[in-house]
Each structure stands twice: as C-alpha cells, then as structure tokens.
Amino acid sequence: MKKLILATALTFALAGHALADAETFTDAQKAQIGQVAADYLRAHPEILIEMSQKLQAQAQNKQMASAAGAALENKDALLNDPTSPVVHPKGDVAVIQFFDYQCIYCAKVAPTVEQFISNNPDVRFIYKEWPIFGSRWPASIQAAKVGLSLYKTGGAEVYHRYHAALYATGHNEGKLLDADIRSAAVKAGITSTPKAQVEAMGEVLEANNALAKRLGIQGTPAFFIMPVSGATADNVSVIPGATSLDALQAAVEKARGGVKKGG
Structure with missing residues (x-):
C-alpha cells in the first residue's frame, strides 16, 4: 500500500498536478500522499534538480524553435x-x-x-x-x-x-x-x-x-x-x-x- 501511495504521490508531483484536484482520493488519502511525496523529495533533492533542468531545457528549446x-x-x-x-x-x-x-x-x-x-x-x-x-x-x-x-x-x-x-x-x-x-x-x-x-x-x-x-x-x-x-x-x-x-x-x-x- 505504501509503495502504491508513493508511486501515486510521485506521479502527481512529477506531473505537476495539484493533489487537491484528484477527486478520486479522500482528504485523508490526499494528506497522506502529500506527506509521502514531501518526505521522498526531501530525501532525494536530486529529483527536483532534474525536474528543474528538464523544464529549463524545454523552455529553451521552445525559445530556440521560435x-x-x-x-x-x-x-x-x-x-x-x-x-x-x-x-x-x-x-x-x-x-x-x-x-x-x-x-x-x-x-x-x-x-x-x-x-x-x-x-x-x-x-x-x-x-x-x-x-x-x-x-x-x-x-x-x-x-x-x-x-x-x-x-x-x-x-x-x-x-x-x-x-x-x-x-x-x-x-x-x-x-x-x-x-x-x-x-x-x-x-x-x-x-x-x-x-x-x-x-x-x-x-x-x-x-x-x-x-x-x-x-x-x-x-x-x-x-x-x-x-x-x-x-x-x-x-x-x-x-x-x-x-x-x-x-x-x-x-x-x-x-x-x-x-x-x-x-
């Protein structure tokens, strides 16, 4: 169950979706997912760096195409x-x-x-x-x-x-x-x-x-x-x-x- 919660949390975190928009989860589940995601990202800050680099590269590619x-x-x-x-x-x-x-x-x-x-x-x-x-x-x-x-x-x-x-x-x-x-x-x-x-x-x-x-x-x-x-x-x-x-x-x-x- 914890792995499922973690996978779901990371899916939402990496996709940039607000957990509040996930209507299929109860308030308690949203809170738990958010906490798991936050704990994981604190333990693995390299993920945030990688995400930032990807977003920066995407923005630069869009600018260069323009x-x-x-x-x-x-x-x-x-x-x-x-x-x-x-x-x-x-x-x-x-x-x-x-x-x-x-x-x-x-x-x-x-x-x-x-x-x-x-x-x-x-x-x-x-x-x-x-x-x-x-x-x-x-x-x-x-x-x-x-x-x-x-x-x-x-x-x-x-x-x-x-x-x-x-x-x-x-x-x-x-x-x-x-x-x-x-x-x-x-x-x-x-x-x-x-x-x-x-x-x-x-x-x-x-x-x-x-x-x-x-x-x-x-x-x-x-x-x-x-x-x-x-x-x-x-x-x-x-x-x-x-x-x-x-x-x-x-x-x-x-x-x-x-x-x-x-x-």
Whole structure:
C-alpha cells in the first residue's frame, strides 16, 4: 500500500498536478500522499534538480524553435545586410553571430569562433554588432561603431583584425577602454577614422537591435546557422550563449543536409 501511495504521490508531483484536484482520493488519502511525496523529495533533492533542468531545457528549446522561425521571416536581414561585416562571403552556409565586445561569454567563445572561421573557408560568417551593455558601459557602443566604420572603409580583413585585437586585450565587463579601441584600429591598419562616419554607424546598431528583438534573442552571444539558399525550419539552428566548435560544425552540417535542391 505504501509503495502504491508513493508511486501515486510521485506521479502527481512529477506531473505537476495539484493533489487537491484528484477527486478520486479522500482528504485523508490526499494528506497522506502529500506527506509521502514531501518526505521522498526531501530525501532525494536530486529529483527536483532534474525536474528543474528538464523544464529549463524545454523552455529553451521552445525559445530556440521560435527564434528559428523568426530567422526564416528575417533571413534577408540576417544574410544580406551590406552593413554587416562578412568573412568568406561565398560560403553556402552562413553563421550569424550577435555579440558585444564587453560580454564575457562572447570573449570566452572568441577563440572558438576564430578557429571555426579558419577551419571553414566555405562558410559565410556574418558579424552582428549588438552592444547590449552600452547603457552600462559606453565603450561597447563606441567599439561597435568604430568596427562598423572600419569595415566600411577597409573591408572584411581590416574589420577581422580589429575584432580579434579587441578580444585579445582581455578587457570586458566594463574594462574596455577607448585606448583599447584606438589601438585595435591601428593594429587593423587604420590610423584614423572620420568621426562623422563613426557616429553614422549608430543607425546600423539601431537596426541590429530591432532585428534582435524580432528574432526574440535575449542576450549575447547568439548564433544563427542557416543555408544561404533553401533555408527551412528543418535546417536552421539557433545556439544561445557560448558554444563549442563541435556544436557549430554540427549545425553547419545540419544546414547542408537539410537544403532542398533548387531552393
């Protein structure tokens, strides 16, 4: 009988049902089931942790599915915006990264991104400057504006060198300095940038922010992986947060495997 009560209690607990709704039990039985369940969960807290992790994973999967659908609706803005820096523009699959130079997780994943770009010359890599910490640390916005200005002036190679030089400083979480930005620009090969051109990049940042909101992403970094042509719900991937080289590579292979011929 005790095993039956325990099984019933756990069934209700794990399913998230209120015991009060179980009309087939008397008040005394409900109380006994509730007590058994409470005692068991106190003795086995790992169950609560597992339940929490499953719920979190389900919520994240739902969010990513929604973001993937939004990516299809906004694929032109993701793939073809001329203001977004692009490395390997002829790639058949695109990886689009939203990032902030002051984001510590963006900094942690930066070496992985560099290795991925080096290993995949046939993958288009698109940078989306999204300085979400700009209201707290203005250098985020300035770094993004300068980067976009350098791309407009010098192209992908100049921008890529600047991008790498900024992350090489190791300065994030409010530590990035204007001196770091100027030094990175010099290392990229540009000694001066027109102030008006830099400030004009604010419009690009506003457009990127609007796009991020349409996509429903909540923070940086965020990666979207999709075929340049023939994108569908089955071959688009969204990866929130710092990720691994293997995960990026798997998403690229998914994009290639799911492309419909003639799409």
